[in-house]
Amino acid sequence: MTAPLDDLHCHLDFVRDPAAIVRNARAAGSSLFANTVTPAGYERAQALLADLVSSEPIAKAPILRLGCGFHPWYASPDALDDALEQIDTCAFVGEVGMDFGTRGICAPAEQVRLFSVLMRRVARSEGRVVSIHSVGAVRETLDVLEETGALARATCVFHWFSGPSDQLKRAIDAGCWFSVGPLMAASRRGRAYIQAIPLDRMLLETDAPPTPAGTVPARPDRRTAPAPDVDYTFADLSRGLARACAVVREVKGAQIAAHPNRYPRRLRDADPADILHENAVAVLCGRV
C-alpha cells in the first residue's frame, strides 16, 4: 500500500467545485494546502471551504489548510492592510512572493517593499508556513526572508523553484522546503533540481488548476484574479501529483541506490513516496 499523494500548493478557489475536490481528497487520504492570490480571494475561499478546513493545530491526515495570499501578479498594494490582518489570524500564508518577469503587477522595488512588510508580519510569531513564488527574483526573495526574520521563524516553502543553482543551494542551506510539480519534474533543469533538493525537504504540488487563458492581461490596471469557474477535478489533480511523484521516485531512488551510505536509514529503506507523505503531514501540522 503506497502512501497517499498530497498537494502542497493548489488553487481551489479557481475551480468550479472546490468542495468536491476536498471530499475526494479526504476519501483518498490526500492532504491539501490551498493557496489564494489576494485578500479578497482568501475571504471567498474561506466562505467556500469553511466547513472543510482543518483548524486543529495538530490533526491526523488528511488535512485541508487554506493560505492567505498576496500574489505578485494579482494583489494590489491597496490590499496590503487586509493581507496583514489576515496573516495575523492565519498560520498558513500563500501564495506570496515576487516576480521580476513581465507579469508582476508592481515594479521590482515596490514588490520588495510589499513583500518585506508581509514577511515582517509573518516573522512576528513562530512556525507559520509560507508558500513562495519567486520567478526571476530568488536572490531578492531570500534577501527579504533573511532580513525580516521570516527565514528563521517560518517554514518557507519555495513553490516551483526555477532560480539559479547557487540560490537553490543557498535556500537548501537556509533550511527551506521545496514543492515540486509535474511541469518542473518534466523539465531537464527541474530534474536536476530534484536531484539537488534533499528528499526530506521536498513536497509535491500541482499549482492547479492551470491558469485560464486571459486571466493575466498585459495591462496591470485591468488585472483581476481568475474567476472560480475552471472545471477541474480531484482526478486531474491526482494525475499531476502522480506524474511529479514518479519522477521524484525515479531520481531519488537512483541517487540513494548509488550511494546508500550517504543517507540515513529512514531515507534509504523507504519508498520516496512515503517520505513525501510524511513531509507533507509534518509541514501541514506545523511539526517541522
Ligand SMILES: [Zn+2]
Ligand atoms: Zn500558485
